[in-house]
Amino acid sequence: MSYISLSLYRFCDPANPVVVTFQDVSAAAYKIKKGIKKTPCLQSQLSNMYGMKLFMKKEFLQYTGSFKERGARYTLIMLTEEQKKAGVVAASAGNHALALSYHGQDLGIPITVVMPVIAPLMKIQSCRNFGATVHIHGANLSESRVHAMKMGNELGLTYINGYDHPHILAGQGTMGLEIVEQVPDLDACIIPIGGGGLIAGTALAIKSLRPNCKIIGVESEKCPSFANAMKAGKPVYTETLSTLADGLAVPTVGVNAFATAKDLIDKIVVVKEETIALTILRLIELEKAVVEGAGATGLAAIVENLLPELSGQRVVVALCGGNIDTTALGRVIERGLAADGRLVRFVVTVSDRPGGIAELTKLMAGLGVSIKDMFHERAWIKSDIFAVQVKVVCETRDADHSKELEMAIKAKYSEYSWGPLH
Incomplete structure (x- = not known):
């Protein structure tokens, strides 16, 4: 069996999953404490609203912007001297690659990362800035992973799975130790799930110290792979659709992560895409946090x-990453405004005589509505030759303000259609 195959079967064998222990997490905490930030866990201004x-456990404040640094540093530290000298290889579209690149540079370990063509240019360049050798290969992460394993086999590099290596799980669990120290009387901890590494390590740490904590x-609804694994009793393939939560889009959860976490998780829920966008907006506006x-x-x-x-309980939420693609942030904010009822779209038929459109804009101005875009057309109006159809995108204060505008439009115009911006 090849070098890389032996490595994979040793650490990620479905027939013999590794269940990480609390002692593993404690050892990781001791060994990485000099290289990892203890991120704040502060009460949120959103408390009264909900x-x-x-x-909020603000893991996005780690140097490279995500919790991935914890597992990456511990795994690199635990390599043999021979493995450290040869270097490691990994496949990642972003956060795992960034974490390995940064800590590899700090520890003097050569890092090679294989990133798919869909990886943001900003993350690719950041990895190179940290001294990593970056290969762009594969239309998706699965193809990148195959190429990374092949490189590891050919070049004698240690392949590191970003969400299922036992040392990765133990390292991620150190976040749980910090949470218990920072909020000792917590009732629940809410953790996003991708491959399962973060929730496995963190749940182990918290449940070991606070067994009654939920x-x-x-x-995301676009990739409920852990929920499907819980139903099946084992990791199963889940078709992954494009999602705002791209860091969670792992089709098959880790075998070690699943074995470690399955008896520690009290509940799994699946959220809508529009809610994720709205949540990003809430965090920007009220927490002053870009997540x-x-x-x-x-x-x-x-x-x-x-x-x-x-309701009424003390709840910790893991904000586990802040590396949102800047080119996508504007679109996400617009989606969030739409989901919040503050960005609306409507079509209304008004008089095409002088002052017709002016009356519409005057009505909107009187209500304090801000027009974002307006387009009018005449050719497809069949009811009245002296009418024009106006399409408007506008911004309101909140959902109630949008309803007030709709009622005003309904009262004045007989032909209109109303709907959120999609």
């Missing part, structure tokens, strides 16, 4: 009111 004492996992889709998914479960049983 009727519970919310604490552990709640959250996934990526995957990082915001845990809070999205509260925003979507999927956890009413937590």
Whole structure:
């Protein structure tokens, strides 16, 4: 069996999964404490809005912007001297690659990362800035992984699975130790789930110290792979669709992560894409925090009111990453405004005589509505030759303000259609 195959079967064998222990997490905490930030876990201004004492564990404040640094550093430290000298290889579209690149540079270990063509240019360049050798290969992460394994086999590099290596799980669990120290009387902890590494390590740490604390996992509706694994009793393939929470889009959860976490998770919920966008907006406006889709998914479960049983309780939410693609952030904010009822679209038929459109804009101005875009057309109006159809995108204060505008349009115009911006 090849070098890389032996490595994979040793650490990620479905027939013999590794269950990480609390002692593993404790050892990781000791060994990485000099290289990892102890991120704040502060009470949120969103607490009153959602009727519970919310604490945000701000993992996006790690140097490379995500919790991935914890597992990456511990795994690199635990390599043999021979493995450190030869270097490691990994496949990642972003956060795992960034974490390995940064800590590999700090520890003097050569890092090679294989990234798919869909990886953001910003993340690719950041990995290179940290001294990593970057190969762009594969239309998706699965193809990148195959190429990374092949490179490891040919070049004698150690392949590191970003969400299922036992040392990765132990390293991620150190976040749980910090949470218990920072919020000792917590009632629940909400954690996004991708491959399962973060929730496995964190749930192990928290449940070992606070057995009565509820552990709640959250996934996007576009990739509920852990929920499907729980139903099947083992990791199973789940078709992955394009999602704002791209960091959670893992079709098959890790075998070690599943074995470690399955008896520690109290509940798993699945959130809508529009709620993730709205949650990103809430965090920007009220927490002054820029968080990526995957990082915001845990809070999205509260925003979507999927956890009413937590009302009045002390709840920690893991904001696990902040590396949102800057080119996508504007679109995400617009989606969030639409989901919040503050960005609306309507079509109305008005008089095409002088002053017809002016009356419409005067009505909107009188209500304090801001026009974002307006387009009018005449050719397809069949009812009246002296009419024009006007399409408007506008911004309001909130959903009630949007309803007030709709009622005003309805009262003045007989032909109109109303709907959110999609």
